[in-house]
Amino acid sequence: MKRLITVRNIVIAALLLFLALVPLYSAVTGNTFLMTLFTRIIILAIAAVSLNLIMGFGGMVSFGHAAYLGIGGYVFGILATERITSGFIQWPLALLACAVFALITGALSLRTRGVYFIMITLAFAQMVYYIGVSLDRYGADDGLTIYTRSQFAGPINLSNRTFFYYLCFGLLLGTIYLIWRIVNSRFGMVIQGSRSNDRRMQSIGYPTYRYRLTCFVIAGVLCGLAGVLLANQADFISPATMHWTRSGDLIVMAVLGGMGSVIGPVLGAVSLLVLEETLPGIISIVGGSLTGKSMTAAKEYWALILGPMLLLVVLFARGGIDGFLRRFDRE
Amino acid sequence: MLLFIEQFLNGLQLGLLLFLLAAGLTLVFGIMDLVNLAHGSLYMLGAYFAATFAALTGSFVAAIFLALLATLLVGMLIELIALRRLYGRDHLDHVLGTFGLILFSNEMVRLIWGPAGLNLPLPSWLNAPVQILPGVFYPSYRLLIIAVALMVAMLLYFVVMRTRIGMLIRAGASNREMVGALGINIKLLYTLVFGIGAALAGLAGMMQAPILTVQIGMGENILILAFVVIIIGGIGSIRGAFLSALLVGLIDTVGRAFLPDVLKLFLSNSAASTAAPALSSMLIYLVMAIILVVRPQGLFPAAGK
Numbered sequence: 001m002k003r004l005i006t007v008r009n010i011v012i013a014a015l016l017l018f019l020a021l022v023p024l025y026s027a028v029t030g031n032t033f034l035m036t037l038f039t040r041i042i043i044l045a046i047a048a049v050s051l052n053l054i055m056g057f058g059g060m061v062s063f064g065h066a067a068y069l070g071i072g073g074y075v076f077g078i079l080a081t082e083r084i085t086s087g088f089i090q091w092p093l094a095l096l097a098c099a100v101f102a103l104i105t106g107a108l109s110l111r112t113r114g115v116y117f118i119m120i121t122l123a124f125a126q127m128v129y130y131i132g133v134s135l136d137r138y139g140a141d142d143g144l145t146i147y148t149r150s151q152f153a154g155p156i157n158l159s160n161r162t163f164f165y166y167l168c169f170g171l172l173l174g175t176i177y178l179i180w181r182i183v184n185s186r187f188g189m190v191i192q193g194s195r196s197n198d199r200r201m202q203s204i205g206y207p208t209y210r211y212r213l214t215c216f217v218i219a220g221v222l223c224g225l226a227g228v229l230l231a232n233q234a235d236f237i238s239p240a241t242m243h244w245t246r247s248g249d250l251i252v253m254a255v256l257g258g259m260g261s262v263i264g265p266v267l268g269a270v271s272l273l274v275l276e277e278t279l280p281g282i283i284s285i286v287g288g289s290l291t292g293k294s295m296t297a298a299k300e301y302w303a304l305i306l307g308p309m310l311l312l313v314v315l316f317a318r319g320g321i322d323g324f325l326r327r328f329d330r331e
Numbered sequence: 332m333l334l335f336i337e338q339f340l341n342g343l344q345l346g347l348l349l350f351l352l353a354a355g356l357t358l359v360f361g362i363m364d365l366v367n368l369a370h371g372s373l374y375m376l377g378a379y380f381a382a383t384f385a386a387l388t389g390s391f392v393a394a395i396f397l398a399l400l401a402t403l404l405v406g407m408l409i410e411l412i413a414l415r416r417l418y419g420r421d422h423l424d425h426v427l428g429t430f431g432l433i434l435f436s437n438e439m440v441r442l443i444w445g446p447a448g449l450n451l452p453l454p455s456w457l458n459a460p461v462q463i464l465p466g467v468f469y470p471s472y473r474l475l476i477i478a479v480a481l482m483v484a485m486l487l488y489f490v491v492m493r494t495r496i497g498m499l500i501r502a503g504a505s506n507r508e509m510v511g512a513l514g515i516n517i518k519l520l521y522t523l524v525f526g527i528g529a530a531l532a533g534l535a536g537m538m539q540a541p542i543l544t545v546q547i548g549m550g551e552n553i554l555i556l557a558f559v560v561i562i563i564g565g566i567g568s569i570r571g572a573f574l575s576a577l578l579v580g581l582i583d584t585v586g587r588a589f590l591p592d593v594l595k596l597f598l599s600n601s602a603a604s605t606a607a608p609a610l611s612s613m614l615i616y617l618v619m620a621i622i623l624v625v626r627p628q629g630l631f632p633a634a635g636k
Binding site: 055061108111112113114115116118119120122123124126127130131133134136244245248251252255256259301302303304306307308309310311313314315 | 360366368413416417420422423424426427428430431432433434435436437438439441442551555558559562566605606608609612613616617619620623624627628629
């Protein structure tokens with residue numbers, strides 16, 4: 001009998017409860033900044049969870065996952081600019097574009113292994129990045145401002161911040177559930193078996209290449225969904241969304257949170273982005289009380305703390321935050 | 332024809348610079364099995380050191396030597412403090428850890444040198460164009476870059492292939508335990524290799540410094556190019572890195588120069604001028620993807636790997 005009340009479960013439940021209550025807090029205090037911030041965090045968490053499906057469970061380390069954020073965003077943005085504002089057309093087309101891109105690049109990339117796989121996925125993402133840079137009609141380097149969010153029927157109105165927040169939150173929960181089902185299905189077992197020992201899986205008769213490719217496409221489509229949401233939220237899409245450092249960010253979120261579980265990357269996304277947002281404040285408060293001087297100038301240098309922090313997580317907390325919580329429970 | 336010679340030399344120069352970066356990267360990758368994303372930070376540091384020492388000493392040559400020494404030391408220090416602990420870990424741990432290092436070094440540079448970029452002015456004796464063929468002029472500094480990089484490449488090849496320390500480095504790559512058992516201080520050897528790689532990256536950075544501005548994040552895009560080089564060349568192979576660096580440098584430069592004209596043969600003028608910049612930026616990634624699909628180990632894989 002597994003214990004239900006563990007530190008890990010409490011932390012996860014508290015996090016989900018907190019995420020569910022953010023709009024309430026914003027409505028009471030009138031502070032919409034927090035809701036905007038957390039909408040972005042939730043969207044990027046969807047992307048990180050989708051990356052973890054192929055990276056953590058499938059052993060396919062994609063260094064080009066941000067390309068799907070861009071493809072999803074750009075398909076939506078381009079359609080909106082061309083006055084096709086119906087979400088019923090935009091969203092399926094955006095996801096379809098991601099699926100096709102994932103199918104083609106995945107079919108080629110999955111012929112390679114290890115570091116070569118990392119680099120070939122990066123190569124494809126860079127190609128998409130440069131296509132984005134050259135889209136003169138759609139803003140090129142400067143990016144594309146999107147004037148209308150996706151239009152759906154009836155009461156669904158994406159311009160309503162609270163509604164949009166809960167839509168993203170619901171989609172995050174849906175994504176987590178979907179991936180949890182995938183991972184624990186027969187399909188997911190094949191994927192994980194292929195990560196541990198591909199040759200053995202093939203010898204017992206599984207065409208692992210096809211399984212891995214399917215998994216790669218699913219992850220791409222889910223990340224494309226995050227891309228559509230991100231562009232909707234920012235009313236803007238630019239090639240910077242697809243820069244290789246963004247793909248690096250997604251990997252960092254997944255590894256920081258813990259790749260061993262479906263929910264780990266959510267922990268990673270929330271902690272990384274919240275740290276980015278709050279470290280400047282923490283530095284100026286802590287520094288100010290220690291030295292008695294105003295430390296507002298030091299605010300800028302939050303990455304000086306975040307950088308070594310990531311290094312320390314790698315060195316001392318194997319399995320990321322999630323792994324740390326699990327170890328805590330065992331002891 | 333004149334344009335072609337000039338572009339060829341530019342490509343050669345970019346290729347050789349990439350080789351300096353890729354050499355350190357491929358040594359560290361091949362020998363310590365470490366994916367070092369922070370290699371671009373050392374490139375940036377080299378440029379900053381050179382600009383600072385040039386302002387302090389007033390001598391370009393002295394600045395280069397001091398900056399080389401400084402990047403060597405910083406590289407060894409980083410290895411001692413942090414990266415040494417990452418050997419034998421998963422590649423993803425390397426990505427996360429060295430990503431943290433990039434953040435740290437970018438902020439450190441901003442803290443020390445400020446957010447504005449620096450300039451490294453060339454001394455006047457390097458600033459004049461040289462006549463390389465009758466009627467063909469080329470900046471003397473760019474020629475110097477080609478010469479220095481070629482010399483360093485030869486020196487590196489000689490050290491790795493013909494000297495005792497090079498033998499130890501190669502032996503450490505194929506069997507770490509055995510080399511240790513024979514009484515070699517393998518940890519010190521690794522620190523040294525990392526330092527040399529750092530100094531080479533720094534050299535590339537400081538030689539680029541007079542041409543570009545010295546700024547934060549300057550190492551990030553060229554780092555990706557260096558990774559492309561070592562992947563095409565085959566990880567761990569110095570010779571492969573050299574040949575593929577030249578290949579990448581030439582393809583990139585010549586592609587940028589001539590692709591628009593080539594495309595105009597097939598496409599309308601306006602379509603060609605839109606497609607050309609994107610296509611020429613993509614060209615080397617396209618080449619890498621094709622090479623990886625056809626030959627997943629790279630063009631010149633290191634022997635015995």
